Every structure is written in C-alpha cells, then in structure tokens.
Amino acid sequence: MRDVIVVGAGPSGSYMGYDLSKRGLDTLILEEHREVGKPVECTGLVSERVMKYVHTKAGVNRVNGARIIFPNGESTHIRKSEKTIVMDRDRFDKDVAGMAIDAGSDFSIDSKVIGVRESRECVEVRYRKSGNLVEERARVVVGADGVNSRVRRDIYGNRPRRIVSAYQVDAAYELPDQDSVEVYLGSGTSGGFFGWATPAGDTTKIGTGSLYPTAKKFFDNLNARFGKDKVLGINGGAIPISYLRRTYSDRSILVGDAAGIVKPLSGGGIYTGIVSSECGAGVIADAIEHDRVGMRKLSAYQRLWKKKLGLELWFDGLVQKLFSSLSDNTFDRLYSIISTPEITSVINRVGDIDYPSRVVLSVIARNPEIVKYLLVKR
Ligand SMILES: Cc1cc2nc3c(=O)[nH]c(=O)nc-3n(C[C@H](O)[C@H](O)[C@H](O)COP(=O)(O)OP(=O)(O)OC[C@H]3O[C@@H](n4cnc5c(N)ncnc54)[C@H](O)[C@@H]3O)c2cc1C
Structure with a gap:
C-alpha cells in the first residue's frame, strides 16, 4: 500500500508530491492528461513569492503596473516597485512536476481517476491508465484535481459555491505598454468580475470572467477594443472563488482549486494552491509517521492553511461579493x-x-x- 496518492499534477498536486517525497513518503501522482501543463487555462501572473517555492525559468515578462479602465473609459495607472511575473504556465507546471519526480515521487500520466473510496484501513483509488482499469490503495489521498475534483465529488459530495467562468485567448497583439496589465471594470466587459489584457511580449492574453453561465459575450465586447480579430488560441476555464467549509476527511485532504483555496478578487490560485499543499504535506507526514491517520489528525491541515490564508480569503470574498x-x-x-x-x-x-x-x-x-x-x- 502507498503512503499517499495525489490526484492531479497541476501546481498544487506536484508541489504536494515534491514536499511529501522530500519527507520520505511513498507517493504516487496521477494525472489524467497525456502531458503535464496542457491544456493551459491560466494567465500565468504570479508574485515573486511563488519563485521562492518553485525553481523555474518559466517567466516570459515582468510587469510592475496596472492600468484600471472604468466603464466611462477613464483610466487610472498604478505602479509598484516589485515586479509581478507573467509565466509560461505550461513550462511552470512541468518544472513543478520535475521537482516532484526528482524528490522521488512516482508519476503516472494518462491516468484518469474515476473513483475514490475511503474505508477504515485505507483509501481505494480506481483509475484508467491508458484505457486499462487500475486499482491502488493508499493511507491518504490528496485531491489536487482542480475545480471539478473527482476526489471532492466522491468523498465530500459538494463544490465551491462561487465559481467564475473565464474566457481567455492568446492574441497576436503587442500591448504598447509591456510593463502594465490592463484591468477592465463594468458590465460591458465582465459579469461581476473583471476583464484583463496581460502583455506577454509579442502576444497578449486577453480574457474576462463572469459569475453568470458564460463569459463569451463579455469577451467579445472586450476583444473588439483590440481591433480586428487576432486570436491565436482559446483557453478558458472555471475558477472557484470560495473555499469549502471542510477540506479534510478521515483519509483525504483537498488542496488548491479542488478546495476553492483561490484569491477571490483576482481568481489567482497558484500561490494559494502551493501554500495549501505545503500545509497539507506536513500534516500528512506527521499523521503517517505516528500511524494516526484520521479526521482528527488531518483537521490540523485546515487550521494551518486558514492560519496562513484564511482571514485574507474570507475578507477578499466579502469584498468580491460587494464588487x-x-x-x-x-x-x-x-x-x-x-x-x-x-x-x-x-x-x-x-x-x-x-x-x-x-x-x-x-x-x-x-x-x-x-x-x-x-x-x-x-
Ligand atoms: C483563464 C484563467 C486565468 C487564470 N490566471 C491566473 C493567474 O494569472 N495567476 C494565478 O495565480 N492563477 C490564475 N488562474 C487560476 C489558476 O489557474 C488555478 O488556481 C491553478 O491552476 C490551481 O492549481 P491546482 O493545481 O490546484 O489545479 P489545476 O491547475 O486545475 O490542476 C488540476 C490537475 O488535476 C488533473 N485532474 C483533474 N481531474 C483528474 C482526474 N480525475 N484524474 C487525474 N487527474 C485529474 C488536471 O488535468 C490538472 O492537471 C487562472 C485560471 C483561469 C481559468
């Protein structure tokens, strides 16, 4: 039996695998896709803090400002001394996965988890590996499988209450100001969230979010500002902007998007996902070392991530609702x-x-x- 099975090789899952393996735990990471990092569903904007966790050269640009554009067309420009990094998200995910593998995690791509069941003695994980059904047992399973988490569905039976649908494209358009992200406010360009244009060298990531079923119509309005259609690729996705009431069970924890541990105001979840994994890895290692896996022991995970992020996410959630x-x-x-x-x-x-x-x-x-x-x- 494995110590831990991690479902999902996004930044949260791979960082979890890295941290657990560094602590000497027998860890298997399962990823449904045939390639880590694909498809990209992200703008890739992160703070320098993320670079302290992950050794990567995925940065493609650095910005230190934001131009906020109001519905009446007026704008205000904010400029900071610290830079925010625009990453090639595909490369970033591969770098985090590489850290997990180097630390000793077993890694299995093309492995879609289709069922998870907890019992007193273990957790059983069923997955399809290249079409073949495989069953493995572990002491603990980590749900790092994103917004539509299978682990969450099977063990917790719920989902984050507030989910933003995002529609983003890579456009063959070079923003004149490569130092600033553009942020669009108002009902023309987003549905209760915001629109953005992020400079990534000779391309721009143009996107918008909506709390209503689709973001496409808001995107069309926003995209029209950039002249004739210059879309190179579409890469939308869903962003959970409220966290679950409970993020642990007898033999599982949920991290990152699977738990809704995402910044509600910006929809950024890379930093918070990695921090949640760091909190979870320590708690799981301690539980396994003392042979005390169970709800009581794993609840320490929630206390820990809430200590680091809870007040911020709670407050930002209130502000987002008002916004x-x-x-x-x-x-x-x-x-x-x-x-x-x-x-x-x-x-x-x-x-x-x-x-x-x-x-x-x-x-x-x-x-x-x-x-x-x-x-x-x-
Ligand atoms: C358009 C858009 C723009 C964004 N921009 C930013 C940004 O600029 N900065 C930022 O910080 N965040 C951004 N985010 C949010 C960010 O992408 C997520 O918060 C982040 O990816 C969460 O990481 P994760 O590892 O928790 O989940 P994910 O990255 O979603 O990883 C989950 C992994 O689990 C795998 N998986 C799912 N189900 C299964 C299964 N059944 N079996 C096996 N594997 C499975 C998936 O294939 C995936 O690899 C953006 C999101 C969107 C949609």
Whole structure:
C-alpha cells in the first residue's frame, strides 16, 4: 500500500508530491492528461513569492503596473516597485512536476481517476491508465484535481459555491505598454468580475470572467477594443472563488482549486494552491509517521492553511461579493475617488496581488466615506 496518492499534477498536486517525497513518503501522482501543463487555462501572473517555492525559468515578462479602465473609459495607472511575473504556465507546471519526480515521487500520466473510496484501513483509488482499469490503495489521498475534483465529488459530495467562468485567448497583439496589465471594470466587459489584457511580449492574453453561465459575450465586447480579430488560441476555464467549509476527511485532504483555496478578487490560485499543499504535506507526514491517520489528525491541515490564508480569503470574498454587485455608475464614481494622487500613492505603496486586503483597508482608512458610498449606492 502507498503512503499517499495525489490526484492531479497541476501546481498544487506536484508541489504536494515534491514536499511529501522530500519527507520520505511513498507517493504516487496521477494525472489524467497525456502531458503535464496542457491544456493551459491560466494567465500565468504570479508574485515573486511563488519563485521562492518553485525553481523555474518559466517567466516570459515582468510587469510592475496596472492600468484600471472604468466603464466611462477613464483610466487610472498604478505602479509598484516589485515586479509581478507573467509565466509560461505550461513550462511552470512541468518544472513543478520535475521537482516532484526528482524528490522521488512516482508519476503516472494518462491516468484518469474515476473513483475514490475511503474505508477504515485505507483509501481505494480506481483509475484508467491508458484505457486499462487500475486499482491502488493508499493511507491518504490528496485531491489536487482542480475545480471539478473527482476526489471532492466522491468523498465530500459538494463544490465551491462561487465559481467564475473565464474566457481567455492568446492574441497576436503587442500591448504598447509591456510593463502594465490592463484591468477592465463594468458590465460591458465582465459579469461581476473583471476583464484583463496581460502583455506577454509579442502576444497578449486577453480574457474576462463572469459569475453568470458564460463569459463569451463579455469577451467579445472586450476583444473588439483590440481591433480586428487576432486570436491565436482559446483557453478558458472555471475558477472557484470560495473555499469549502471542510477540506479534510478521515483519509483525504483537498488542496488548491479542488478546495476553492483561490484569491477571490483576482481568481489567482497558484500561490494559494502551493501554500495549501505545503500545509497539507506536513500534516500528512506527521499523521503517517505516528500511524494516526484520521479526521482528527488531518483537521490540523485546515487550521494551518486558514492560519496562513484564511482571514485574507474570507475578507477578499466579502469584498468580491460587494464588487460584483456594483453598477457602472458606481464604478465611474469610484474612479474619481481612487484616482486622486493621495489614494494612488497608497495603492502603489501597499498593493500586493497575494494580499489585496491590505490595500483595500488602507484606501478605506484614507477615505472612510467610500464604504458608505459602496453600501448605499450600488
Ligand atoms: C483563464 C484563467 C486565468 C487564470 N490566471 C491566473 C493567474 O494569472 N495567476 C494565478 O495565480 N492563477 C490564475 N488562474 C487560476 C489558476 O489557474 C488555478 O488556481 C491553478 O491552476 C490551481 O492549481 P491546482 O493545481 O490546484 O489545479 P489545476 O491547475 O486545475 O490542476 C488540476 C490537475 O488535476 C488533473 N485532474 C483533474 N481531474 C483528474 C482526474 N480525475 N484524474 C487525474 N487527474 C485529474 C488536471 O488535468 C490538472 O492537471 C487562472 C485560471 C483561469 C481559468
């Protein structure tokens, strides 16, 4: 019997495999696709923090600003001293998988998990490897299998409540300002989320998110701003922006997108997924070492990730709910409030893509009226 089976070789699953193997656990990672990193469903924007976890040369550009475009066409520019990295996500995923393999994880591609069952003694995982049915047992299973997690479906029977559908393309369009991401607000370009154009050298990732069933119509409006159609490839996906109430069971934990451990305001989940895996690996190793696998022991995982990320994700979730209900008029009014030199300099100073609550709270502290305005005038 294996110590751990990790389902899914995205960044969360591969980092989990790496960390568990480094701790000496017999770990198998199962990935349904024939190639790790494909298909790409991501913009690849991450902070420098991610580079402390993963040794990679996947960076294709670095940006240090954001141009926020309001529904009335006005824009404000935020510029930070730290750079945000635009990654080639395919290469990044392969690099994390390489770390897991180098650390000793067994790795199996073309292995789609079709059933997971917990018992008192073990967890049974059934998967199709190149079409053949295989069954393996392990002490613990980790659900790192993304937004439509099979592990979550079979053991937890639920899903994150708030899911954004995202539609993104790679376009043969070179943004004039390669140092800034463009962020589009309002009902023309997104459904309760935002639209974006991210410079990646001679191509641009243009996309949008929607809390309603489809993001395509918002994307079409956004894409029209970039002239005649220059789409090279389409790569949408779903982003869970609320986490599950419980992320552990008797013999399993859920990490990353499978658990909804994603930043609700931006939809970024690479950093939070890796942090959740780091928390989970320590707890699983401890449980197995003391031969005490069970709900009680694995609950430490949730306490740990919540200690590191819980308050941030909770607060950002509240702000996202408010944000998603704002009218175009309110966004336009917000423009006049946040584009003042005083507020822009606060945003420049404390803005952090992994911890946006800091900037939200600092802006409110400078201009408390903003809260009243947002709550009353939606
Ligand atoms: C359009 C878009 C843009 C985004 N942009 C950013 C961004 O700029 N920055 C950022 O931080 N985040 C971004 N995200 C979010 C980010 O992509 C995810 O949060 C991140 O990929 C989560 O990693 P994960 O390992 O938890 O899950 P995933 O990356 O989804 O990995 C899950 C893996 O499990 C595999 N799998 C699924 N089911 C099974 C099964 N039954 N058996 C075996 N294997 C299975 C999948 O093939 C996949 O490889 C974006 C998302 C979208 C949709």
